Amino acid sequence: MYIVMVASECAPVSKVGGLADVVYGLSRELEIRGNDVEIILPKYDCMRYDHIWDLHIAFHDLWVPWWNGAIRCSVWFGSVHGRKCFFIEPHSNENFFKRNAFYGYPDDAMRFAFFSKAALEFILKSNKRPDIIHCHDWQTGLIPVLLFEMYQHLGLGNQRVCYTIHNFRYQGITGMDILSATKLDRPAYYLHYDRLRDNVYPNALNFMKGGIVYSNFVTTVSPQHASEAHHTDQGHGLGDTLHIHQHKFGGILNGLDYEVWNPEIDPLIPYHYSINQLDNKYGNKQALRDRLLLRQDFKPIIAYVGRLDVQKGVHLIRHGLFYSLWNNAQFVLLGSSPETRINNEFWRLKQELNDNQDCHLEIGFNEELAHLIYAGADMIIMPSLYEPCGLAQMIALRYGTVPIVRAVGGLIDTIFDRDYSDKPITARNGYVFHEADYLGIEQTMKRAIGLWYAYPNEFHKLIIQGMQYNYSWYLSGQHYLNIYEHIRNK
């Protein structure tokens, strides 16, 4: 099958979070299974160009109709660790992607509406005729809208769209000018409740809703979250739309790229190890301490790696940090937030704890350090308020690091409490708490730290059981192929 992925992120060139990992990992799995996969991305100035091989212009003058004129684009091609990637570079005064960051600008809706339109224009003009266009999150929600309202009449009549939602909180809610810019026009038609009208703000358009309404199939990234988004407020206002379109909506658990995340060969960690040779993990623990100037001591290291977003339970992360310090554990945090308020809060905390040799806060994005933390830590915490799937807990399992998670979304589908799960004892792989309050996380961290100190053999067993889990793309890749087959025949 011929699949074109269109997304705003792809690891490791343009990565803010898990979306990037999924776009890369799923594409790789589909290729391994013999499919032809291409990825279309924006050509950001702030990308990691050191991960792109043989970057060259593949299409010189792509004119993308925009407002009453058109914007000229160059489309570049390069290989990102084996993946075939096209990068769209618009030449216009708006400098849509010539910025210091991937997101966070007042014109984000315009930037990604343009990208969506340019991606389709590129597919059309370069005579690509994929079976499936797979797009992701609000940034590409307009693709199925543009395809079915406009481009199918221009020559893309046989293409089908699978749309994956990684985060319902960000939907691309915006004003009507997008319609004129993209040449969709007809405001009364699109502002209809059955099409793009936001379910909460009646005068606004919602890209993600457009994606749901117009796609042939919609997925989110775990079965549990599919149910939460449909039936609870975790759909962030889109529950009703999901209900209307439930016949084409489902949850598929994300996979993890087992080649990128593999402690046996990971080039970003100093000591390689495996389930049969776990001792080397402790070399990484020492290396992590050296790198972050933590005291060498007989204590577990507990870590948090991830975006510092409200979604992630920042107040509980902060509490987890202090709880660790009060209970003979060390704590390492790696994260950043686009929200100044949260970033400042953690910068203040970092200053406050500057002289404490039992903890380190690294504010920023650092792929290399993330690998060392997963390898060197004993446990990670994920006290998320909501979590569509979560990759950090799967990475942790793979690296023999015990996850302590809140029972929500994909965390429910992947982590089974050592003491309370209804799984057989030998199939349990971490710790789970339910309430999003201090008591919940404290009681669970207490159990984990307690086991580490009092029953090291049991803790070791728990590590091994976690490492035995297989959350690679193998199964999930097949699920996506089944969906593609299903919609292709329609």
Ligand SMILES: Nc1ncnc2c1ncn2[C@@H]1O[C@H](COP(=O)(O)OP(=O)(O)O[C@H]2O[C@H](CO)[C@@H](O)[C@H](O)[C@H]2O)[C@@H](O)[C@H]1O
């Ligand atoms: N400061 C930093 N430095 C280095 N690496 C960092 C980092 N901050 C985050 N990362 C990395 O980014 C990834 C985060 O993935 P997650 O799935 O856990 O969360 P995210 O909320 O971004 O993804 C959203 O999309 C994914 C994919 O569908 C869903 O799993 C998830 O639930 C949903 O919220 C991990 O690979 C992590 O190591």
